[in-house]
Amino acid sequence: MKNRLSRIINPKTGHTVMLAVDHGYFQGPTSGLERPGEVITPLLPWADAVMLTRGVLRNTIDATISNPVVLRVSGGTSILKDDLSNEDITTSMRDAVRLNAAAVALSIFVGAPNEKQTLVNLARLVDEGEEYGMPVLAVTAVGRDMVRDARYLGLASRIAAELGASMVKTYYCENFGKVVEGCPVPIVIAGGKKIPEPEALKLAYNAIQEGAVGVDMGRNIFQSEDPIAMIQAVRSIVQEGYTPDEALELFNSLKGKKK
Ligand code: R5P
Secondary structure: OHHHHHHHOEOOOOEEEEEEOOOHHHHOOOOOOOOHHHHHHHHHHHOOEEEEOHHHHHHHOOOOOOOOEEEEOEEOOOOOOOOOOOOEEOOOHHHHHHOOOOEEEEEEOOOOOOHHHHHHHHHHHHHHHHHHOOOEEEEEOOOOOOOOOHHHHHHHHHHHHHOOOOEEEEOOOOOHHHHHHOOOOOEEEEOOOOOOHHHHHHHHHHHHHOOOOEEEEOHHHHOOOOHHHHHHHHHHHHHHOOOHHHHHHHHHHHOOOOO
16 A cells, blocks of 8 residues: 555655546546547656546556556546436446556545445445555545535545545645645645636645645646646646746746647
Protein backbone atom coordinates (compact mmCIF):
# COMPACT_ATOMS: atom_id res chain seq x y z
CA MET A 1 0.00 0.00 0.00
CA LYS A 2 2.77 2.43 0.95
CA ASN A 3 4.71 1.59 -2.16
CA ARG A 4 1.66 2.22 -4.35
CA LEU A 5 0.98 5.55 -2.61
CA SER A 6 4.61 6.60 -3.03
CA ARG A 7 4.23 6.12 -6.78
CA ILE A 8 1.41 8.69 -6.73
CA ILE A 9 2.67 11.21 -4.15
CA ASN A 10 6.34 11.88 -4.81
CA PRO A 11 8.11 11.05 -1.51
CA LYS A 12 10.81 13.67 -2.22
CA THR A 13 8.40 16.58 -2.53
CA GLY A 14 5.33 15.18 -0.77
CA HIS A 15 3.30 16.46 -3.72
CA THR A 16 1.48 15.13 -6.75
CA VAL A 17 0.07 16.32 -10.06
CA MET A 18 -2.72 13.93 -10.97
CA LEU A 19 -4.35 14.22 -14.36
CA ALA A 20 -8.10 13.62 -14.01
CA VAL A 21 -9.57 12.27 -17.23
CA ASP A 22 -12.34 10.02 -15.88
CA HIS A 23 -15.21 12.41 -16.64
CA GLY A 24 -16.70 10.18 -19.35
CA TYR A 25 -17.86 7.62 -16.78
CA PHE A 26 -21.03 9.67 -16.30
CA GLN A 27 -20.66 12.56 -18.79
CA GLY A 28 -19.89 10.58 -21.96
CA PRO A 29 -17.69 12.39 -24.51
CA THR A 30 -16.84 15.39 -22.34
CA SER A 31 -15.78 18.53 -24.18
CA GLY A 32 -12.04 18.32 -24.78
CA LEU A 33 -11.93 14.59 -24.10
CA GLU A 34 -13.80 13.36 -27.17
CA ARG A 35 -10.73 11.40 -28.30
CA PRO A 36 -9.24 10.48 -24.94
CA GLY A 37 -6.07 8.72 -26.07
CA GLU A 38 -5.00 11.61 -28.30
CA VAL A 39 -5.57 14.15 -25.52
CA ILE A 40 -4.16 12.18 -22.59
CA THR A 41 -0.98 10.66 -24.05
CA PRO A 42 0.92 13.91 -24.77
CA LEU A 43 0.17 15.14 -21.20
CA LEU A 44 1.58 12.09 -19.44
CA PRO A 45 5.24 13.24 -19.20
CA TRP A 46 4.11 15.89 -16.68
CA ALA A 47 1.56 13.82 -14.75
CA ASP A 48 2.58 12.03 -11.54
CA ALA A 49 -0.53 9.88 -11.94
CA VAL A 50 -3.45 9.53 -14.32
CA MET A 51 -7.03 9.00 -13.13
CA LEU A 52 -9.27 7.22 -15.61
CA THR A 53 -11.64 4.29 -16.15
CA ARG A 54 -10.65 0.82 -17.30
CA GLY A 55 -12.42 1.37 -20.64
CA VAL A 56 -10.30 4.35 -21.57
CA LEU A 57 -7.17 2.73 -20.15
CA ARG A 58 -7.60 -0.52 -22.07
CA ASN A 59 -8.69 0.98 -25.35
CA THR A 60 -6.80 4.24 -25.74
CA ILE A 61 -3.67 4.23 -23.57
CA ASP A 62 -0.46 2.39 -24.42
CA ALA A 63 0.14 -0.44 -21.96
CA THR A 64 3.81 0.53 -21.65
CA ILE A 65 3.21 3.88 -19.90
CA SER A 66 5.06 4.29 -16.63
CA ASN A 67 2.60 6.69 -14.95
CA PRO A 68 0.77 5.16 -12.01
CA VAL A 69 -2.91 4.66 -12.75
CA VAL A 70 -5.66 5.72 -10.36
CA LEU A 71 -8.57 3.66 -11.58
CA ARG A 72 -12.09 5.10 -11.30
CA VAL A 73 -14.17 2.15 -10.07
CA SER A 74 -17.49 3.79 -9.17
CA GLY A 75 -20.35 4.69 -11.49
CA GLY A 76 -23.69 3.41 -12.67
CA THR A 77 -25.41 6.72 -13.40
CA SER A 78 -25.32 9.43 -16.08
CA ILE A 79 -25.94 13.15 -16.53
CA LEU A 80 -29.40 12.25 -17.87
CA LYS A 81 -30.49 11.44 -14.31
CA ASP A 82 -31.34 14.06 -11.70
CA ASP A 83 -29.70 12.11 -8.90
CA LEU A 84 -26.07 11.40 -9.67
CA SER A 85 -25.54 9.90 -6.23
CA ASN A 86 -26.97 6.51 -7.20
CA GLU A 87 -23.50 5.00 -7.71
CA ASP A 88 -22.11 1.55 -7.13
CA ILE A 89 -18.77 -0.15 -7.50
CA THR A 90 -18.35 -0.88 -11.22
CA THR A 91 -14.93 -2.55 -11.41
CA SER A 92 -13.70 -5.46 -9.33
CA MET A 93 -10.56 -5.25 -7.21
CA ARG A 94 -9.20 -8.22 -9.16
CA ASP A 95 -9.47 -6.27 -12.40
CA ALA A 96 -7.87 -3.21 -10.78
CA VAL A 97 -4.93 -5.40 -9.72
CA ARG A 98 -4.78 -7.01 -13.17
CA LEU A 99 -4.62 -3.53 -14.71
CA ASN A 100 -1.74 -2.72 -12.34
CA ALA A 101 -3.58 0.18 -10.70
CA ALA A 102 -1.69 2.19 -8.09
CA ALA A 103 -5.00 3.16 -6.44
CA VAL A 104 -8.73 2.92 -7.01
CA ALA A 105 -11.10 5.89 -6.86
CA LEU A 106 -14.74 6.11 -5.88
CA SER A 107 -17.15 8.99 -5.25
CA ILE A 108 -19.09 9.58 -2.07
CA PHE A 109 -22.14 11.83 -2.01
CA VAL A 110 -22.51 13.13 1.55
CA GLY A 111 -25.93 14.73 2.11
CA ALA A 112 -27.35 13.32 -1.15
CA PRO A 113 -30.27 10.86 -1.45
CA ASN A 114 -27.87 7.90 -1.76
CA GLU A 115 -25.42 9.04 0.90
CA LYS A 116 -25.49 5.74 2.78
CA GLN A 117 -25.07 3.58 -0.33
CA THR A 118 -22.00 5.54 -1.45
CA LEU A 119 -20.44 5.53 2.02
CA VAL A 120 -20.96 1.78 2.36
CA ASN A 121 -19.47 1.38 -1.14
CA LEU A 122 -16.39 3.21 0.13
CA ALA A 123 -16.10 1.06 3.23
CA ARG A 124 -16.44 -2.14 1.14
CA LEU A 125 -13.89 -0.95 -1.37
CA VAL A 126 -11.45 -0.16 1.44
CA ASP A 127 -11.97 -3.69 2.86
CA GLU A 128 -11.23 -5.21 -0.56
CA GLY A 129 -8.28 -2.87 -1.06
CA GLU A 130 -6.76 -3.94 2.26
CA GLU A 131 -6.56 -7.51 0.96
CA TYR A 132 -4.40 -6.43 -1.97
CA GLY A 133 -2.56 -3.42 -0.53
CA MET A 134 -4.58 -1.17 -2.84
CA PRO A 135 -5.13 2.44 -1.68
CA VAL A 136 -8.56 3.99 -2.12
CA LEU A 137 -9.00 7.60 -3.22
CA ALA A 138 -12.39 8.93 -2.09
CA VAL A 139 -13.84 11.74 -4.20
CA THR A 140 -16.22 14.03 -2.33
CA ALA A 141 -18.80 14.61 -5.06
CA VAL A 142 -20.96 17.66 -4.42
CA GLY A 143 -24.65 17.56 -5.34
CA ARG A 144 -26.28 20.50 -7.13
CA ASP A 145 -27.87 21.90 -3.95
CA MET A 146 -24.81 21.54 -1.72
CA VAL A 147 -22.66 24.51 -0.77
CA ARG A 148 -18.98 23.99 -1.39
CA ASP A 149 -17.82 25.49 1.89
CA ALA A 150 -15.26 24.37 4.46
CA ARG A 151 -17.95 23.00 6.75
CA TYR A 152 -19.46 20.70 4.11
CA LEU A 153 -16.19 19.69 2.41
CA GLY A 154 -14.56 19.21 5.82
CA LEU A 155 -17.41 16.93 6.87
CA ALA A 156 -17.30 14.85 3.68
CA SER A 157 -13.48 14.61 3.66
CA ARG A 158 -13.32 13.57 7.29
CA ILE A 159 -15.98 10.90 6.82
CA ALA A 160 -14.04 9.53 3.85
CA ALA A 161 -10.89 9.29 5.97
CA GLU A 162 -12.75 7.74 8.89
CA LEU A 163 -14.12 5.02 6.60
CA GLY A 164 -10.58 4.16 5.55
CA ALA A 165 -9.76 6.14 2.40
CA SER A 166 -6.00 6.53 1.91
CA MET A 167 -6.45 9.82 0.06
CA VAL A 168 -9.29 12.29 -0.44
CA LYS A 169 -10.09 14.40 -3.46
CA THR A 170 -12.21 17.45 -2.74
CA TYR A 171 -12.72 21.02 -3.87
CA TYR A 172 -10.83 24.13 -2.86
CA CYS A 173 -12.89 26.59 -0.81
CA GLU A 174 -12.56 29.55 1.52
CA ASN A 175 -10.84 28.42 4.76
CA PHE A 176 -9.55 25.34 2.97
CA GLY A 177 -6.98 24.93 5.75
CA LYS A 178 -9.84 23.83 8.01
CA VAL A 179 -10.70 21.01 5.62
CA VAL A 180 -7.08 19.86 5.62
CA GLU A 181 -6.79 20.19 9.40
CA GLY A 182 -9.75 17.87 10.01
CA CYS A 183 -8.70 15.22 7.51
CA PRO A 184 -5.94 12.84 8.63
CA VAL A 185 -5.08 11.61 5.12
CA PRO A 186 -3.59 13.50 2.14
CA ILE A 187 -5.94 15.75 0.18
CA VAL A 188 -5.82 16.63 -3.51
CA ILE A 189 -8.12 19.19 -5.08
CA ALA A 190 -10.21 18.90 -8.22
CA GLY A 191 -9.95 21.83 -10.59
CA GLY A 192 -13.68 22.09 -11.21
CA LYS A 193 -15.23 23.87 -14.18
CA LYS A 194 -12.89 25.55 -16.67
CA ILE A 195 -11.78 28.98 -15.49
CA PRO A 196 -9.20 31.33 -17.05
CA GLU A 197 -5.64 29.97 -16.76
CA PRO A 198 -4.39 32.65 -14.29
CA GLU A 199 -7.26 31.77 -11.93
CA ALA A 200 -6.68 28.03 -12.22
CA LEU A 201 -2.99 28.52 -11.42
CA LYS A 202 -3.87 30.65 -8.40
CA LEU A 203 -6.30 27.94 -7.26
CA ALA A 204 -3.56 25.30 -7.42
CA TYR A 205 -1.14 27.60 -5.60
CA ASN A 206 -3.59 28.43 -2.79
CA ALA A 207 -4.49 24.78 -2.30
CA ILE A 208 -0.83 23.81 -1.89
CA GLN A 209 -0.17 26.76 0.44
CA GLU A 210 -3.10 25.65 2.61
CA GLY A 211 -2.01 22.03 2.88
CA ALA A 212 -3.21 20.05 -0.14
CA VAL A 213 -0.62 17.52 -1.33
CA GLY A 214 -1.52 18.28 -4.89
CA VAL A 215 -4.12 18.56 -7.58
CA ASP A 216 -6.20 16.02 -9.44
CA MET A 217 -7.04 18.36 -12.27
CA GLY A 218 -8.99 17.71 -15.43
CA ARG A 219 -10.98 20.36 -17.29
CA ASN A 220 -8.62 23.21 -16.43
CA ILE A 221 -5.90 21.23 -18.18
CA PHE A 222 -7.54 19.42 -21.10
CA GLN A 223 -9.94 22.31 -21.92
CA SER A 224 -7.12 24.89 -21.76
CA GLU A 225 -6.21 26.69 -24.97
CA ASP A 226 -2.89 24.80 -24.63
CA PRO A 227 -3.20 21.70 -22.43
CA ILE A 228 0.50 20.75 -22.69
CA ALA A 229 1.61 24.22 -21.60
CA MET A 230 -1.02 24.25 -18.85
CA ILE A 231 -0.02 20.95 -17.24
CA GLN A 232 3.59 22.15 -17.14
CA ALA A 233 2.51 25.42 -15.51
CA VAL A 234 0.42 23.56 -12.91
CA ARG A 235 3.32 21.21 -12.29
CA SER A 236 5.71 24.13 -11.75
CA ILE A 237 3.50 25.26 -8.84
CA VAL A 238 2.85 21.86 -7.29
CA GLN A 239 6.28 20.29 -7.67
CA GLU A 240 8.69 23.19 -8.11
CA GLY A 241 7.31 25.92 -5.84
CA TYR A 242 6.56 28.47 -8.55
CA THR A 243 4.27 31.38 -7.70
CA PRO A 244 1.13 31.85 -9.83
CA ASP A 245 2.82 34.72 -11.69
CA GLU A 246 5.91 32.64 -12.45
CA ALA A 247 3.73 29.74 -13.57
CA LEU A 248 1.68 32.04 -15.81
CA GLU A 249 4.88 33.34 -17.36
CA LEU A 250 5.91 29.74 -18.02
CA PHE A 251 2.47 29.02 -19.54
CA ASN A 252 2.73 32.04 -21.83
CA SER A 253 6.25 31.12 -22.90
CA LEU A 254 5.21 27.55 -23.78
CA LYS A 255 1.80 28.39 -25.25
CA GLY A 256 1.39 27.79 -28.95
CA LYS A 257 4.88 26.33 -29.37
CA LYS A 258 5.15 23.34 -31.70
CA LYS A 259 5.07 20.21 -29.55
C1 R5P B 1 -15.56 13.85 -11.33
O1 R5P B 1 -16.21 13.20 -10.54
C2 R5P B 1 -14.29 13.36 -11.77
O2 R5P B 1 -13.78 12.53 -10.76
C3 R5P B 1 -13.20 14.35 -12.14
O3 R5P B 1 -12.04 13.62 -12.17
C4 R5P B 1 -13.04 15.50 -11.20
O4 R5P B 1 -14.17 16.30 -11.19
C5 R5P B 1 -11.77 16.33 -11.46
O5 R5P B 1 -11.78 16.93 -12.62
P1 R5P B 1 -11.93 18.50 -12.79
O6 R5P B 1 -10.59 19.08 -12.48
O7 R5P B 1 -12.32 18.64 -14.22
O8 R5P B 1 -12.98 18.98 -11.82
